[in-house]
Amino acid sequence: MNDSKEYLPIKVILPTSHDFKRPNIGGSTKDFTRFYDESRKTLLADLKHVKMYFEKIFTSSNLPSVARVTLREEAFAKSHKPESIFKDKTCPVFGTENFGELLITIMPNSLQNLIQTISTNDAFSVKNDVSKVLSIKPYTKEDALGKWTTNNLQRYLIENNLSSFKLRVFNHCDKNLDEKLHTAFLALFQKEKLQKPKMLFYSDKLNIFCINVSKSENMIDQLSSF
Numbered sequence: 001m002n003d004s005k006e007y008l009p010i011k012v013i014l015p016t017s018h019d020f021k022r023p024n025i026g027g028s029t030k031d032f033t034r035f036y037d038e039s040r041k042t043l044l045a046d047l048k049h050v051k052m053y054f055e056k057i058f059t060s061s062n063l064p065s066v067a068r069v070t071l072r073e074e075a076f077a078k079s080h081k082p083e084s085i086f087k088d089k090t091c092p093v094f095g096t097e098n099f100g101e102l103l104i105t106i107m108p109n110s111l112q113n114l115i116q117t118i119s120t121n122d123a124f125s126v127k128n129d130v131s132k133v134l135s136i137k138p139y140t141k142e143d144a145l146g147k148w149t150t151n152n153l154q155r156y157l158i159e160n161n162l163s164s165f166k167l168r169v170f171n172h173c174d175k176n177l178d179e180k181l182h183t184a185f186l187a188l189f190q191k192e193k194l195q196k197p198k199m200l201f202y203s204d205k206l207n208i209f210c211i212n213v214s215k216s217e218n219m220i221d222q223l224s225s226f
Contacts (some may be wrong), residue, residue: 004009006136008141010205029082029128030074030075031128032072032074032075032080032124032131033124033127033128033131034109034127034131035072035132036127036128036130036213037202038132039125039130039131039132039134040118042134042135042194043118043130043133043135043136044115044119046114046135046136046137047111047118048115049137049138050067050106050136050137050138051111051112051115053138053140054111054138056107056197058107058108058177061184062180062183063177063180063184064105064106064107064170064172064174064177064180064181065107065138065139066103066104066105066106066138067091067103067104067106067136067137067138068097068102068103068104068136068137068138068140069082069086069093069101069102069103069104069133069135069136070100070101070129070134070135070136070137071100071101071102071132071133071134072132072133074132074165075100075102075132075133076099080132081102082121082130082132082133083129083131084112084125084126084128084170085114085117085118085126085129085130086102086104086109086129086132087169089110089113090110090113090114090117091104091105091106091107091110091111091113091114092105092110092173092174094102094170094171094172094173095170095205097149098193103139103170104136105174105177106138106219107171107177118130141158141221141225143153143183144224144225145224150220150221150224153220155219157213158213162213163212163213164210164211164212164213165210165211166200166208166210167197167208167209167211167212167223168207168208168209169181169182169208169209169226170204170207171187171204171205171206171207173205178207184206184226185197185209185226187221188226190225192219192222194212194219194225195212197209197210197211197212198210211223
């Protein structure tokens with residue numbers, strides 16, 4: 001050993017049972033029920049509108065629709081997700097939009113179950129989750145187009161000499177529903193005698209298609225309403 005080197009001492013610490021503790025998972029249950037009466041009244045009115053808005057789709061097809069759920073700011077935390085009211089039998093959550101917004105799958109039976117749950121279930125978990133929600137609105141053509149209108153999108157594509165654009169079809173995380181949606185989407189192009197859209201791979205959770213530009217504004221209108 002070279003005595004000119006300085007060796008630092010090593011301290012050995014033996015673990016004990018007190019060093020191992022189960023971490024607390026998630027936050028504590030926060031009581032939102034002070035908003036319950038207000039939220040319940042609002043949501044039942046919203047769901048009545050959602051039902052009327054999608055009635056034509058429900059009577060003409062078995063395809064899923066989408067609604068946007070807006071949460072109270074105090075309920076933005078993941079641990080406050082209103083899971084007791086948005087589940088498989090009552091319009092499940094399949095995605096998010098902006099911060100504090102959830103996207104839910106709307107089908108006739110599940111929508112009726114959701115209305116029934118909010119109307120009659122007085123369990124604390126249900127009342128608390130109802131209280132976290134500010135509104136439930138249909139996901140509309142205007143939502144799909146964002147800052148665009150049918151006319152100015154068509155004009156933008158022409159003026160910039162663009163031959164295609166990308167379109168996202170919602171993934172409801174339900175194999176049966178997603179297959180029906182995919183089939184109906186492709187059938188729309190076949191009906192209009194347009195080139196079949198090319199599916200682009202970004203992720204297993206994203207259904208992105210490359211759409212060849214059509215001179216028909218009606219096609220863009222149909223796609224935004226799909």
